[in-house]
Structure formats: structure tokens, C-alpha cells
Amino acid sequence: MRRQAITAIIGVAVSLIAGLLILWIQGYPALESYSALFSYSLLSKFAIVSTLSKATPLILTGLSAAVAFGSNSVNLGQPGQFLIGAMAVAAFGIHVNLPAAAMIPLSIAAAMAAGALCAGIAAGLRRKFNMDEFITTLMLNFIADYFTLYLISGPMWDRTTYSPMTKMTNPSAWLPMWGGLSSALFVALTAFAVTLVLWNRSKLGYEWRVMGRNPVFSRVGGCRNDANFVMAMLLSGALAGLAGGLLVMGGMQHRFVKGMGAGYAWDGVMIAIVANSDMLPTGLYALFFAAIQTGAMGMEMETRVPSEFTLVLQAITVLFVVASRESAGVIMNRLAGAVRARRAERITIASEDGRNAPGN
Amino acid sequence: MHLAIEMLRSSVLAATPVLLAGLGGTYTYYANVFNIAMEGMMLIGAFMAVAGSYLCGSWLVGMVSGMVGGLLAAVVFAIFSVGLKTDEFVTGTALNMLALGGTTYSLRQLFHVKGAFMSPRIVAIPRWRIPLLDSVPVLGPIVSGHPFIVYVALAMAVFTEWHIFRTRFGLRLRAAGEDSRAVDSVGVSSDRIKAQAILASGVLCGLAGAYLSLGYVTLFAENMSNGRGWIALAVIILTRGRPLELLLMSLMFGFFDGLGLSLQGTAIPPQFTQMVPYIATIIALYVYSREKRPGNASSKKIPAKAE
Numbered sequence: 001m002r003r004q005a006i007t008a009i010i011g012v013a014v015s016l017i018a019g020l021l022i023l024w025i026q027g028y029p030a031l032e033s034y035s036a037l038f039s040y041s042l043l044s045k046f047a048i049v050s051t052l053s054k055a056t057p058l059i060l061t062g063l064s065a066a067v068a069f070g071s072n073s074v075n076l077g078q079p080g081q082f083l084i085g086a087m088a089v090a091a092f093g094i095h096v097n098l099p100a101a102a103m104i105p106l107s108i109a110a111a112m113a114a115g116a117l118c119a120g121i122a123a124g125l126r127r128k129f130n131m132d133e134f135i136t137t138l139m140l141n142f143i144a145d146y147f148t149l150y151l152i153s154g155p156m157w158d159r160t161t162y163s164p165m166t167k168m169t170n171p172s173a174w175l176p177m178w179g180g181l182s183s184a185l186f187v188a189l190t191a192f193a194v195t196l197v198l199w200n201r202s203k204l205g206y207e208w209r210v211m212g213r214n215p216v217f218s219r220v221g222g223c224r225n226d227a228n229f230v231m232a233m234l235l236s237g238a239l240a241g242l243a244g245g246l247l248v249m250g251g252m253q254h255r256f257v258k259g260m261g262a263g264y265a266w267d268g269v270m271i272a273i274v275a276n277s278d279m280l281p282t283g284l285y286a287l288f289f290a291a292i293q294t295g296a297m298g299m300e301m302e303t304r305v306p307s308e309f310t311l312v313l314q315a316i317t318v319l320f321v322v323a324s325r326e327s328a329g330v331i332m333n334r335l336a337g338a339v340r341a342r343r344a345e346r347i348t349i350a351s352e353d354g355r356n357a358p359g360n
Numbered sequence: 361m362h363l364a365i366e367m368l369r370s371s372v373l374a375a376t377p378v379l380l381a382g383l384g385g386t387y388t389y390y391a392n393v394f395n396i397a398m399e400g401m402m403l404i405g406a407f408m409a410v411a412g413s414y415l416c417g418s419w420l421v422g423m424v425s426g427m428v429g430g431l432l433a434a435v436v437f438a439i440f441s442v443g444l445k446t447d448e449f450v451t452g453t454a455l456n457m458l459a460l461g462g463t464t465y466s467l468r469q470l471f472h473v474k475g476a477f478m479s480p481r482i483v484a485i486p487r488w489r490i491p492l493l494d495s496v497p498v499l500g501p502i503v504s505g506h507p508f509i510v511y512v513a514l515a516m517a518v519f520t521e522w523h524i525f526r527t528r529f530g531l532r533l534r535a536a537g538e539d540s541r542a543v544d545s546v547g548v549s550s551d552r553i554k555a556q557a558i559l560a561s562g563v564l565c566g567l568a569g570a571y572l573s574l575g576y577v578t579l580f581a582e583n584m585s586n587g588r589g590w591i592a593l594a595v596i597i598l599t600r601g602r603p604l605e606l607l608l609m610s611l612m613f614g615f616f617d618g619l620g621l622s623l624q625g626t627a628i629p630p631q632f633t634q635m636v637p638y639i640a641t642i643i644a645l646y647v648y649s650r651e652k653r654p655g656n657a658s659s660k661k662i663p664a665k666a667e
Contacts, residue, residue, distance in 0.1 A: 026469070125642075130649045135594045135641065142587055142638040150631035270457060273450050306468045311461020318454035319440060327444045 007328045008281070011274075011321030012288070018320065019313045023305060033303045040298020041291040047298075049180045055290035056188045056250065057082075057261065060243035061268020062275070062282040063195055064115075064236045070199075070277035071208035071232040072215055077122060077137030078240040078265035080144030081115040085241025087148050088114035089248045090256040091156070093169025103172040107249055108187065108242065115241015116234040118144060123233035127226060133233070152256055164258040175250045184250030191242060195235070196279050208232050212277070240265060263311075270314060274321045289314060367618050368502045373576060374621075375614025376506075376513045377402065377568040377585075381592035382606045383513075383520045384430075384564030389601040390524060391557035392537035396452035397437050398565050399589025400459030405430040405569025407463040410482055410580040411470060419483040423509070423570045430566020431559060433459065438555040456589075464582050476581035484578040485509060485571070507575035509567065514607070516564070521603040533557055565589070587638065594641050598648045609644070616640035 016034075023030040041051050061078050068075035088110045098106070122140060125131040153164040175183045199205040207228050210218040219225050247261050248254060267289055275281035292314065296307035381398050388395035408429030413422025437455055440446040464474075471477045485507040494504040524530040532553055536543045540550035568588075573580045591613060599605040620636035 146631040308465040315458035
């Protein structure tokens with residue numbers, strides 16, 4: 001655990017320095033850019049609120065990917081599940097009007113069910129026809145993308161607007177705001193806590209973890225891998241769907257807008273990867289990524305560094321954190337091997353001395 | 361009749377990037393490197409090609425810089441996955457993100473536009489009319505008059521088949537994929553072979569990208585590879601890495617891509633016609649999974665996590 005924390009810090013530091021160099025080479029005031037980045041993401045109440053609302057979907061998509069990768073179920077369909085979840089909430093919120101006490105839980109359920117369904121298709125195809133979920137989930141992303149685009153530019157288009165989007169949902173489906181902070185964060189944290197308990201404290205979670213480490217071992221040990229795979233995919237899909245749904249329920253727009261949440265889902269995949277599919281680090285990296293993304297807008301205003309720079313910074317972070325983690329293992333093994341070899345050498349020399357000394 | 365010819369013609373055009381990227385991925389397939397970075401390599405290639413063509417006013421410079429772009433992405437991939445032994449799935453995903461972010465960022469930095477970059481100064485790759493074939497009634501219009509990378513791609517399919525199955529490099533490549541330690545034990549560095557395979561895939565994916573932005577259309581748009589790298593990966597897995605089968609399969613995907621295009625303007629909403637190639641991929645996967653003998657694991661190339 002401590003070793004992982006050290007390599008994570010080294011990785012983040014190296015990538016921040018690399019980012020600094022990239023800015024510096026391009027002739028931007030690199031240090032000023034960084035200070036703008038962090039003052040706009042961390043150093044005021046408004047900044048922290050923005051970072052936390054940015055983190056809300058990232059926590060969930062990160063968790064979704066972590067559940068999948070950690071249990072050896074390859075779900076790369078988060079972008080599609082995200083969109084379908086958001087669309088389900090939008091459709092439900094437009095056509096149904098109940099008191100908020102019913103509307104909000106039902107919307108959350110709709111988002112999770114829609115995401116789970118989307119992942120469930122891939123899981124079902126794997127179980128029934130042995131079709132690789134790696135490819136099906138990827139292809140379903142494109143299908144979900146075009147499908148929702150069809151809905152918002154056709155049957156569900158709000159004709160009063162110029163760009164494709166649905167109508168606003170009924171206000172009873174809106175999540176309350178707490179001093180600028182949407183209670184969506186609270187829902188996300190609840191989902192995070194439930195998943196954490198499920199993952200670390202339940203029998204199912206244990207079986208998922210064993211399956212993630214070694215599927216053959218878990219099968220030999222009597223786990224029902226096939227059923228567990230489907231469960232993990234459903235949970236993973238539900239979390240991604242919830243991320244999309246919360247973006248409609250919380251936030252400002254309260255509707256499904258074209259290009260909505262672009263990047264949140266893939267960022268979640270990256271977050272799970274840098275966190276090595278561990279649950280708590282996933283939450284922490286989600287906050288880190290959210291801070292970079294929030295600060296980027298401030299950075300663009302202050303120093304005119306394009307906010308797209310964060311996309312580069314994030315990818316570099318992934319590469320360096322993971323590389324430092326994995327090559328740290330290689331280097332440490334090598335060191336341990338060298339130490340052992342030297343000790344072995346010393347023992348051999350000593351024993352040879354011992355053998356030779358008395359006889360001669 | 362005219363429509364059929366038009367559709368077959370557009371199949372050839374649409375098949376080319378998948379074929380080129382797929383051939384690149386074939387090298388890494390045999391080296392047992394799980395190369396999901398093809399999407400990113402293509403995207404970088406497409407961007408560099410447009411940048412080269414625009415800045416130097418030459419399609420040749422554009423094409424070469426596209427290939428160099430793919431190569432550079434491959435160098436990064438090789439340094440991390442072979443040199444530093446970072447997980448290939450992780451490296452590939454990060455590289456794809458880097459490509460998407462990097463090209464979007466550079467698009468804004470270099471050309472000060474968001475979304476798409478078009479300009480009359482971008483020189484497209486010339487189209488070749490093949491002298492004798494051109495006058496053949498049906499075949500001529502289908503195969504003649506394409507950007508010349510199309511013909512390069514067709515030749516590459518044959519070359520790759522020969523290169524992988526008939527040469528010493530190919531033998532070593534396949535051996536390195538089967539059992540890298542055995543290759544190392546006879547004094548050939550399996551790491552070097554893997555790196556070479558990655559670089560080869562980078563150059564071919566870069567060429568595929570150059571074709572996308574200078575042949576298929578003449579512009580660069582954000583994320584313009586639009587899943588073709590993924591489809592190429594699916595095709596490699598489906599054909600188990602046989603270059604000539606890959607040629608047929610990518611023509612089939614080109615056909616569905618073209619089918620989607622030609623259905624535009626009909627009563628079917630365009631969003632559904634655009635789904636066609638992705639649905640076709642799922643169906644092809646279904647057919648492949650049916651005919652596959654049980655126990656013949658396809659998941660050999662699936663992320664290390666899945667092992």
C-alpha cells in the first residue's frame with residue numbers, strides 16, 4: 001500500500017513536470033499557468049465546489065471501470081452506458097411527473113437500469129454466444145451514440161432550440177442544490193460507499209476479486225465465474241448509467257444535450273487504470289482529474305493556454321503513474337535479485353573457504 | 361446497376377483504412393502484443409498528414425509525415441510496453457487518449473480552429489487511373505481512379521502475407537509471439553522483434569491515417585478515425601491474423617460502411633445508417649463465435665487483465 005502511494009506520487013510529480021516542460025517549450029509562462037490551474041480548482045470555495053461537481057460523474061465512471069477491470073470483466077462500454085443512462089433519465093423526467101420524493105429515486109433507478117441493460121446486452125452475448133465483450137461493448141458505444149443522437153435530433157428534439165437537445169425534465173426530477181453544490185455528489189458518494197462495502201466486505205465482492213486475480217483459481221475454488229461475470233458487468237453498467245443520469249438530474253441543464261458528457265466515460269476508464277482498479281484510489285484520482293479539468297478553464301483565461309492541454313496532461317499522468325508503478329516492481333525485483341545473488345556468492349565463497357582451510 | 365457499381369466503389373474506398381491498420385495490427389498480433397493503440401496511431405497519422413500537406417503544399421510530404429506520426433506514437437508505445445514493461449492495455453488506452461487530446465490541442469495551437477480544419481491549401485493524394493482496367497466496363501469504375509494508397513494497401517496485404525509466413529523475420533516474429541523465452545535462448549532478442557512489430561504497425565496505421573485525411577476526404581476533424589482502429593482490431597481477431605482473409609473482411613466492412621453512406625437520403629434516419637458498420641462488426645463476431653470450435657480460445661489477445 002505504501003509502495004503504491006510512493007509510486008503514485010512519483011508518477012504524478014513526473015507527469016506534472018513533463019507538462020510544465022511542454023508548456024515551457026511552447027513559450028507559455030509555465031509556472032503561472034500551473035498556479036492558475038490550481039487556484040481555479042482548489043483555492044476558493046467556488047473553485048472547490050466546481051471541482052467537486054466535476055468529480056461527481058468521474059467518481060462513478062471510474063468506479064464502473066474499476067469494478068469491471070478488477071473482476072476481469074472487460075467493460076469498455078462506459079461511454080454508451082453513460083449516454084443511455086442519461087437518456088433514460090431525460091425521457092422519464094419529461095414524460096412522468098410525480099412528487100420529488102418518488103421522482104428522484106425512480107430516476108436514479110431508471111439511470112442504473114438503463115446502464116445495466118446496455119452492459120447486460122454485452123454480457124448476455126458473451127454468455128450465450130461466446131462473443132468477446134471487449135469488442136461488443138466498444139461497438140455498442142457507437143450504436144448508443146448514434147441512437148441518442150437520433151432521438152435528440154428527431155423524435156425527442158425540443159423544437160424551440162437550435163441545436164439538438166431534449167426538452168427540460170420536470171422540476172420534480174431535479175436534484176436539490178446545496179449552496180451551489182448539487183446533491184448529485186451525495187448520490188455518487190452513496191453509490192461509492194455501497195460499492196466499496198460490496199467489493200471489500202461481501203462474498204460476491206470477494207469472488208469478484210478472486211476472479212480478477214486468477215479466473216482459473218476462482219473456478220477451481222468453486223466460484224460461479226459465469227454468474228459473477230454477469231453480475232459484475234451489470235453493476236459496472238449501472239454505475240456508468242448512474243453517472244449519466246446524475247448529469248441530467250443535477251447540474252444546470254436538466255436535459256439531454258448533444259455531445260453531453262463527452263469524455264467523462266473514457267476519463268473513468270483512465271482513472272480506473274491509474275488506480276489499478278482499487279476502489280479508494282479510484283475516488284482519489286477522480287478528484288485529481290476533476291481538479292485538473294476545472295483548473296484548465298481558469299488557466300485558459302489567465303494565461304491563454306488552451307484548456308485542451310489537460311487532455312494531454314491526463315494521458316501523460318496515466319502513462320507515468322502506471323509506468324512508475326510497474327517499472328518500480330521490475331527495478332525492485334532486480335535489486336532484490338542482485339542482493340540475493342551477492343549473498344549467495346558470499347555464502348559460496350565462505351563455504352569454499354571453510355572447506356579448503358582445514359584440509360590444507 | 362449504376363448504384364451497385366457506386367456501392368462497390370465506395371466499399372473499396374472505405375475498406376482501405378481498416379485494411380492498412382489491420383495489416384499493421386497483424387504484425388503486433390503475431391508478436392503477441394495487444395495493440396489497442398491503433399486508433400490513436402491512425403489519428404496522429406491523420407493529423408500529421410494534414411499538417412504536412414498544408415505546411416509544405418505537397419501530398420507526398422503529408423503522407424510521409426503521417427507515417428512518421430504513426431511511427432512516433434509507436435515509439436512511445438514500444439518504450440512503455442516493451443522497454444518499461446507497462447501493461448499493453450494500459451499503454452494503448454493512454455496513447456489513444458494522448459492522440460485524441462494531442463491532436464485536438466494541436467489543431468487549436470497550429471491552425472486556431474476547433475472541430476475540423478479545412479483549407480484549399482491541403483493537397484490531396486492523387487487518384488490513379490489504371491490504363492487498361494479503366495476501360496473495362498464494370499470493373500474499371502470499381503477499381504480504377506482511387507487515391508493511390510488504395511493500391512498500396514492491396515499490395516501490402518500480399519506483402520504482409522509473404523513477410524510473415526515466408527521470411528526469416530516472419531518466423532522470428534511468430535516465434536517471439538509464441539514463446540519469447542525460446543527466442544531469447546537462441547540469441548535473438550524477442551524484445552527487439554516486438555518493438556519492430558510495434559513500429560511496423562505504427563507506420564501502417566500512420567499511412568491509414570494519412571489516407572483518411574488526404575485520400576478519403578481532404579480535411580482533419582477531431583476524432584476522425586471514429587472507431588476504425590477498433591474495427592481493425594476486431595477484424596484481426598476475427599480472421600486470426602491472416603492478411604489475405606483480412607483483405608476480404610475489410611472489403612466486407614467497407615461494403616457495410618458504403619451501404620450506410622448510400623442509405624443516406626432515404627427514409628431511414630442518417631443516425632441509423634451510420635450505425636451499420638458497427639452493427640456489422642457485432643454480427644461478424646456472432647458468426648465467427650458460432651463457427652469457432654469450442655475450446656479454441658479467442659481471448660488470447662484480450663487485455664492482460666483477462667488472462
